Amino acid sequence: MTKKKNDWADWIKTIIITALIIILLRMFIAVPIVVEGPSMYPTLADNERLIVDKLSLTFSDIKRFDIVVFHATAQRDYIKRVIGLPGDQIEYIDDQLYVNGQVVKESFLDQAKQTLGSNETYTTNFDLSHIPGNQQEVPDGHVFVLGDNRPNSTDSRHLGFIPMDQIVGVARFTYWPIGEIGFVD
Template identity: 40%
Template sequence: MKKEVIEWITAIAIALVLIFIINSFVAKSYTVRGDSMHPTLKDGEKVIVNVIGFKMGGLEKGNVIVFHADKNADYVKRVIGTPGDSVEYKHDVLYVNGKKVKEPYLDYNQKHKSYNEITGSFQVKNLPNSNGSNKIPKGKLLVLGDNREVSKDSRSFGLIDNEQVVGKVSLRYWPFTAFKVNFNPEQN
């Protein structure tokens, strides 16, 4: 009996250590809060954030990420610009390094918009934390929500630091009926 109890305690301890390691270094579960990524991600949906893959492979334009907005809140947004990019919006049309970029994840919100434009017009140099440059500085990212009319994003709080990034959203697992892997439009 004593041996069985020790085996159970050991198995539980190993499981707890593995859960801690996976949650700290490999992947984390997050619950989406708010409508800033609607309809890509909806309030209350649960996602898995790949922590280690982001650190090893970096970020690309189009990736959906989770980052620390402040000490108490994490945000989920889409990467629009990476270091060295010149990003400009002209009346809802995205230009990266002078080339027009399609944003298929905005189709729903374009069709259901309340105003004339959902993103508006701006350049990187007009954003906080840009140092007045039209190119995104090293170590910074431009992030926007897919539901641009309600999203608090780089247009309001500016460029974010790479150190704020928790990881890339790899999959949505809840609700099961909305299971999805990969949110990057280039790979869909």
């Protein structure tokens, strides 16, 4: 009878320890998310499943073109690409990104831009004075984000600057669907 009791106690301990490890992993290291909507297409598709790295935010700064998940509202998280960092002046003219007056290539948009007609643009012209907050540069402690599907994305052009403390983590790895397994670019 005591052997059965010990077996049950061992199982309960194992389940509790496993649950604690999973909780700690999700709180501090990585979290799975599901992409909802078309705003990051063609880089990420609706219903793709990703692993978001939370730990790297502790040891390194967010970089331009990182794909981040952030709290857009109390109930919703969004996934977008970082375009502007604190102090940056961002402007789009004739489908070209300018950061601090310098042309910056966005090779991740090349495929989408190939589908455009000769007089069409993928990203409409704007500068930071046109977005909520009416600033000339990205404020300290904030980033400017855009979806890769520029014609169909709710991003900083609508939401304004994103506080860095609202960023959950950086998308690192796609694990579903199986044909899309790999690192996120």
